[in-house]
Amino acid sequence: MAGNDALLVVQDIVVRFSGIVALDGVTFEVEAGKIVGLIGPNGAGKTTLFNCLSCLYRPVNGAITFAGRSLLGLPRYRIAEMGICRTFQNLALFSTMSVLENVMLGVHSRTRTGFLSQALRLPQARREESFIHDQAMQAISFLSLEHLAGHPAAGLPYGTLKRIEIARALAGAPKLLLLDEPAGGLNHEEVTELVGLLREIRDRLKVTVLLVEHHMNLVMQVSDRVVVLDFGRKIAEGPPAQVQRNAEVIRAYLGR
Amino acid sequence: MRLGLLLVAGVGYLLPAALSSYQTFEFTQVFIYAVALLGLNILIGYNGQFSLGHGAFYAIGAYTTAIMTTRWDIPYGWAIIAAGALSLVVGFLFGLPALRFEGLYLALATFALALATPQVLKYFDTWTGGSQGIVLDKPSVPLGLPISADQYLYYLSLTVLVILLLLAHNLLRGRAGRAITAIRDNPIAAEAMGVNAALYKSLTFGVSAMYTGIAGALGALAVAFVAPDTFSAFLSINFLVGSVVGGVASISGAIFGGAFIEFVPTYAQEISRAAPWAIFGLTLIIFMYVMPTGVAGLIRRVAAALARSMASEQPAPDSQTAAAEAAEGNRGSARAVLGKPD
Ligand SMILES: Nc1ncnc2c1ncn2[C@@H]1O[C@H](COP(=O)(O)OP(=O)(O)O)[C@@H](O)[C@H]1O
Ligand SMILES: [Mg+2]
Numbered sequence A: 001m002a003g004n005d006a007l008l009v010v011q012d013i014v015v016r017f018s019g020i021v022a023l024d025g026v027t028f029e030v031e032a033g034k035i036v037g038l039i040g041p042n043g044a045g046k047t048t049l050f051n052c053l054s055c056l057y058r059p060v061n062g063a064i065t066f067a068g069r070s071l072l073g074l075p076r077y078r079i080a081e082m083g084i085c086r087t088f089q090n091l092a093l094f095s096t097m098s099v100l101e102n103v104m105l106g107v108h109s110r111t112r113t114g115f116l117s118q119a120l121r122l123p124q125a126r127r128e129e130s131f132i133h134d135q136a137m138q139a140i141s142f143l144s145l146e147h148l149a150g151h152p153a154a155g156l157p158y159g160t161l162k163r164i165e166i167a168r169a170l171a172g173a174p175k176l177l178l179l180d181e182p183a184g185g186l187n188h189e190e191v192t193e194l195v196g197l198l199r200e201i202r203d204r205l206k207v208t209v210l211l212v213e214h215h216m217n218l219v220m221q222v223s224d225r226v227v228v229l230d231f232g233r234k235i236a237e238g239p240p241a242q243v244q245r246n247a248e249v250i251r252a253y254l255g256r
Numbered sequence B: 001m002r003l004g005l006l007l008v009a010g011v012g013y014l015l016p017a018a019l020s021s022y023q024t025f026e027f028t029q030v031f032i033y034a035v036a037l038l039g040l041n042i043l044i045g046y047n048g049q050f051s052l053g054h055g056a057f058y059a060i061g062a063y064t065t066a067i068m069t070t071r072w073d074i075p076y077g078w079a080i081i082a083a084g085a086l087s088l089v090v091g092f093l094f095g096l097p098a099l100r101f102e103g104l105y106l107a108l109a110t111f112a113l114a115l116a117t118p119q120v121l122k123y124f125d126t127w128t129g130g131s132q133g134i135v136l137d138k139p140s141v142p143l144g145l146p147i148s149a150d151q152y153l154y155y156l157s158l159t160v161l162v163i164l165l166l167l168a169h170n171l172l173r174g175r176a177g178r179a180i181t182a183i184r185d186n187p188i189a190a191e192a193m194g195v196n197a198a199l200y201k202s203l204t205f206g207v208s209a210m211y212t213g214i215a216g217a218l219g220a221l222a223v224a225f226v227a228p229d230t231f232s233a234f235l236s237i238n239f240l241v242g243s244v245v246g247g248v249a250s251i252s253g254a255i256f257g258g259a260f261i262e263f264v265p266t267y268a269q270e271i272s273r274a275a276p277w278a279i280f281g282l283t284l285i286i287f288m289y290v291m292p293t294g295v296a297g298l299i300r301r302v303a304a305a306l307a308r309s310m311a312s313e314q315p316a317p318d319s320q321t322a323a324a325e326a327a328e329g330n331r332g333s334a335r336a337v338l339g340k341p342d
Helices: A046-053 A076-082 A098-104 A114-119 A124-141 A159-168 A188-203 A216-222 A240-245 A246-256 B002-018 B021-044 B054-070 B076-098 B103-123 B149-173 B175-185 B187-193 B197-223 B234-244 B253-269 B275-290 B292-309 B319-328 B334-338
Strands: A006-017 A020-031 A034-040 A060-064 A084-086 A176-180 A209-212 A225-230 A235-240
Touching: A006 A046, A006 A084, A020 A034, A020 A046, A020 A060, A020 A159, A020 A209, A020 A225, A020 A235, A034 A046, A034 A216, A046 A060, A046 A084, A046 A176, A046 A209, A060 A240, A076 A084, A076 B187, A084 A159, A098 A124, A098 B002, A098 B076, A098 B175, A114 A124, A114 B149, A114 B175, A124 A159, A124 B175, A124 B319, A159 A188, A159 B175, A176 B021, A188 A209, A188 A216, A216 A240, A216 B197, A225 A240, A225 A246, A235 A246, A240 A246, A240 B334, B002 B021, B002 B149, B002 B187, B021 B175, B021 B197, B021 B234, B021 B253, B054 B076, B054 B103, B054 B197, B076 B197, B103 B234, B149 B175, B149 B197, B187 B197, B234 B253, B234 B275, B234 B292, B253 B292
Parallel strands: A034 A209, A034 A225, A084 A176, A176 A209
Antiparallel strands: A006 A020, A006 A060, A225 A235
8 A cells, every 4th residue: 555544545537528627637645534625616526526436437537546446447336345435415315215225225235145045035145134234223323313214215304314325325334435515405503413423433433534515614623634626626735724724725715 | 015925825725616717717817917017017116127028028938838848848847947047047138238228218129029029939930830839738737636727727826926926025125125126216326335236237137037937938838829929019018007007116016917917808808899908008097197006006005094094093193104105105106117207
């Protein structure tokens, strides 16, 4: 791992969409055990970067290394088992399933049994099924969602759905958790809870977090380091207090 | 589900005593169609993939059995297993390129398969007997049981149905089943959870084809005859209608759908010769608009309402049951599954 403790290394990433350059040579690192904030005005390329990490988009240039291995060219379904789990900015829950079933899918990447042993309910299928159930319930109680476990995911309040997505991602026992605007649509009280939750994820679960967020207060409170994007370029990087005073960052935010 | 399965098996095993030999044959057909529809429901209802061509897999199962039992003198039990295995493989292989197709395009690709089936069967006439078809021997009753050959076929089909119902139930409620449904609900999120969607979709296509192929094998034995024109595109459309009427995203719906495609055309025929297709078409439209969860969904809803009214002395229904009720329309709805904008 080249002698440094970076869990994730993003190097010179370029992503183009017919005409626009969504990411233009972005380089940064995420150290293990930290919360790194990724901020920038709307359209800066934050979600696009997440989608590169999920192998949804393939950058035309650059390298992404996670725990010493390249992510580029991997099929999408391999990312979770490598240890990267995520939430989605615009929610991507399984709407016909219960909260518990949604979170159980988070454990999919850590389990193996296939069609035949499931259909025949072989002993290993039963064992795995109860493992999946236990792991999912742990993630559910970590997010204090126990009372909703059997509830259909569809029709719950927005803030709750955001928490279900976090539970589902944590059920995958990730090394790196990607959160895309977890505070979007939350009220003041819920944002305060989220601050505590993020710290617990880092300190108690020992999960590294890459946090995309618009809520400046939240990012500045919890992040160990902040990376700022604007028009697909990194314009600043450093401790929250320093980034907050950065002239270019202030211009990027006030300039629109 | 366990209870429902016991009920089907219990009533099913006792029923022949009360049936004429023609009725016994009709119910045998219901079970066979139910097996075929079970395959279709797994594919369409749970996985969100579309097929207008499952008649082709029914034909593969039927012809495998006909050729193996008459040409090669292989016992019908092995022929049924071989029919399932071959359909599984063909379905899986068809499912691989079909991954490129979504929604309407998959419907067209599978429909092309359905249209080609009779022609292909006629073309390979050294194997299939061309338009003359193949006459099979009805399986003889084993162990000197005191039942007729038709009753034996009835019990055989019912037993296969019960076993395949149980396997489908197990498959769908576990890890694999959740992944199959997750792909339908949100393919991107499913992949982010580690589901190999391409493999799962192909495998689901294979399993679905296997069910319908096994049904075809039983169908060939029950009718004791196969001919190309039995496997026209109308058979595939029949399956689709039965699937929607019974309830696409349900296991029990396959039985209601099977009963529908066996009995409704027969009784409609008494009204006029053209009536069955008119009635099929109308029913499909009505179900899509009014009862998208099919008969199975209707029964679930009535049962939920009954349970609630029986518990009405107790405190008002909590939000959980109310929401479960609200989600019922979503879960297993033909419209949600088929009408997804792609
Ligand atoms: N799939 C896509 N096709 C075309 N343009 C896209 C696509 N995804 C993102 N973009 C564009 O890339 C830019 C960055 O978008 P995004 O990463 O969503 O920004 P952010 O998450 O920082 O708000 C925007 O201009 C957006 O319109
Ligand atoms: Mg975004």
